[in-house]
Amino acid sequence: MGVCFNGNAYQGWQSQSSGLTVQDKLEKALAQFCTHKVSTLCAGRTDAGVHGLMQVIHFDTELVRDMASWVRGTNRYLPSDIAIQWAREVPPTFHCRASAVARRYAYIVLESPVRPSLESGRVGWVYRPLDLQAMQEAAAHLMGEHDFTSFRASSCQALSPVKRLTQIAIHQHGPYWRLEFEGSAFLHHMIRNIMGCLVTIGQGFERPDWMREVLHARSRKAAAPTFSPDGLYFKGPVYEAHWGLPDSTPAFDWLP
Secondary structure: OEEEEOHHHOOOOOOOOOOOOHHHHHHHHHHHHHOOOOOOEEOOOOOOOOEEEEEEEEOOOOOOOOHHHHHHHHHOOOOOOEEEEEOOOOOOOOOOOOOOOEEEEEEEEEEOOOOOOOOEOOEEEEOOOOOHHHHHHHHHOOOEEEEOHHHOOOOOOOOOOEEEEEEEEEEEEOOEEEEEEEEOOOOOOHHHHHHHHHHHHHOOOOOOOHHHHHHHHOOHHHOOOOOOOOOEEEEEEEOOHHHOOOOOOOOOOOOO
């Protein structure tokens, strides 16, 4: 299934005893629709406040329904800020996390002397002007395969800090900035920590080649503070075409 959600009201993706996570709400809805307990696996966990444009999950069930019924039936039991976008049957060899060849995120940031109101939680915020060229030069130092220990949260459970970044695209649309990230996989808080460094450089507090120094330091203490989760969207995983899964959903052209 492809799942879209607004993360403002939730304590992240992964199930917790509080029941206030996206996974908890989803599994409760699936259990009501299937009339049996359902355990899901996801393509990528998200922090509290992070949104999902296309989280992909998989689960096993003996219930037989057409795909449209899976979508409409499950959505009937979900809160308004979570919605199934599509459903597909996949062979047992598919795994939503292990079968992904890449993952994608987008950060939307408002540059303004006044904090966001209508967009609260849906955009990040900086009140000092950002320098596009400086951030692009800094981002170039992160391309390729590196040890990203400097951008890794202390609670990260990944077996290796070595990841491959294939894209950081930065665009400005009036007062809004859109930064898109794609890589093989990401460490816990990796995107938020990279974003903290990009903003520090963009605001002129550090030079672009400071990003290379942070990367080579392999120490979280060398990097800038973790940026807010506001405005961070999980665009979803990338799968090989033979799985026959949608590439993206829903369209997010409404994002600046």
